Amino acid sequence: MQILVIYCHPRGDSFCAAQRDVVTTSLQAAGHTVTLRDLYAEGFSPALSAEERGRYHDVPDNLLGIEDHVADLRAAEALVLVYPTWWYGLPAMLKGWLDRIWAPGVAFSLGEGAIQPALTNIRRIAVVTSYGSPLWLLWFIGWGDYRLFSRGIRRLCAKGCRLDWLYLHAMDRRTRPELTRHLDRVRAHFSRW
Template identity: 45%
Template sequence: MRILLVLAHPLEESFAASVARVAKETLEGRGHTVDMLDLYREDFDPRLSESERGSYFSEPYDDAEVSGWIARLKAADGLVLVFPQWWFNFPAILKGFFDRVFAPGVAFEHDSAGGRIIPRLGNIRLFWALTSTGSPWWVVHLYMGNPVRRLLKRGIAAFCAKGLDFRMLALHDMDRATEDKRKRHLERVRALVSRI
């Protein structure tokens, strides 16, 4: 399987980078091909351009500035996202990746009758998120309703592809995580990813 592994963290030595390394090593060890897309190292600009937004409802979508990233998404069989949750949401650079790369004609089509959008990412069979959050489990799930999971599963994944294997693994209370807790989480990542 060809996996597009997307990392969204500004620090090269972050815990998210460690998670991405473990995921990449495990996937490659299982015989998968991994396309590592480090949004910060590749200087991805998250800002939707005027021409991109202007062509959002016309044919064709102006993908000139993001065509390389779109090609990588279209070449993948699976997508694994690695990112921290900040303010119960995606880092801005990852949100921009969705805005600019998961575009009309790429990830979906507009229904001309005005109904639900039509999924176009038929190549993506696996959509996983490996994430962390500074808040405890109960705050994320009970108080906030796990917004990132809802956005990924019910919004982006469900609207862009059908029949996906969707999973999300999160390390909660990251701000107070001991080194031992982080090591145990990396082993959980290794064990989960080895099932792919």
């Protein structure tokens, strides 16, 4: 399977980077083709410029400057996003990636009064994330990033697109053995893909 991994964290020595490495090596060991996009390392610009917004609905002119990201997204059969959850949502860089790359003509089309999915090549999405919050607070707040993917993003992909959610809560209070056990769970999960 062709898998696109989007990694979003500014530090190469973070626990998030360790998760990224486990994801990519596990998928490759299982025989998949992995394309890794490291948004910070690439210097990806998350801000939608006034010019880009002006041509947002002008397909295909809305793809100018983002063609490589769009090509990777269109080639993928599965999408894995590895990021830390900050302030109960996506890091600004990752939110900007969605704003700029999941554009009309790429992720959806507007027709017949409804949004039509356009990324029907993507049959599976996985999120690997960590939260500083305790579990009870995530339930109280309502899992904002999970709802975004389960109710919104997934609808723009193949019918019946599967969503896998691998998370670690209370990240800042975890011991080394707990972190290692989480990485082992991530490894086992992606080894079964």
